[in-house]
Amino acid sequence: PLSGVNNLEWISLVLIPEKDLTYYLDDLRNQLVLLAIIACILGLIVGVLTARYIINPIINMNHMAKKMADGDFSAKIETLRQDEIGQLIQTVNEMSSKLEQSFDKLNTFRLRIKLLTAGLETSSNLVVILQADRSIWWVNLSFEALSGYSSNELIGKDVRVLLSERNDPERMRQAVECLGAQREWRGEIIAQDREGREFWDAISVTPIQD
Helix, strand or coil: CCCCECCECCCCCCCCCHHHHHHHHHHHHHHHHHHHHHHHHHHHHHHHHHHHHHHHHHHHHHHHHHHHHCCCCCCCCCCCCCCHHHHHHHHHHHHHHHHHHHHHHHHHHHHHHHHHHHHHHHCCCCCEEECCCCEEEEECHHHHHHHCCCHHHHCCCEHHHHECCCCCHHHHHHHHHHHHCCCCEEEEEEEECCCCCEEEEEEEECCCCC
């Protein structure tokens, strides 16, 4: 016991050998370093797994989009995810299916147009297709042969270039009214060829709506 030294009654001293203290500090430091390494490894693993969880579906959708751009709509992405990425994948799959159906319909329509065009092109009847403003849009080979005009000469021209001035105005007015009312018109008109030679022609005009 001590007295009279700064009012202290007791003082205890603990002596730790420097070697032991250094050992404990080194051991603590090593444990902290190990924990830091483990935390980094765990963070890296979680980061990689999270990145793969997010990026892999995006990579798959990118591959699928490239196939769709090449006309292949058969590819689909399988997923059981219900989150936003899963919903996006389902939307892409649905879009692919709808595009495939649309392209099938378009290809069928193109085939029908090709067959119809071939039939009209080789028909012995004279065929002229007009636009809504009565300008010539297409003529077939038989019309070119009889009129003496080539299709390039007629396309875009007003159909009146093919009509004689001796046509009955009343009959022409009726034809125009029928076309304006989207009704079919049949009758005979006086047409003229490239050289101005006139000829009677029995025609049938059928409006086509979009």
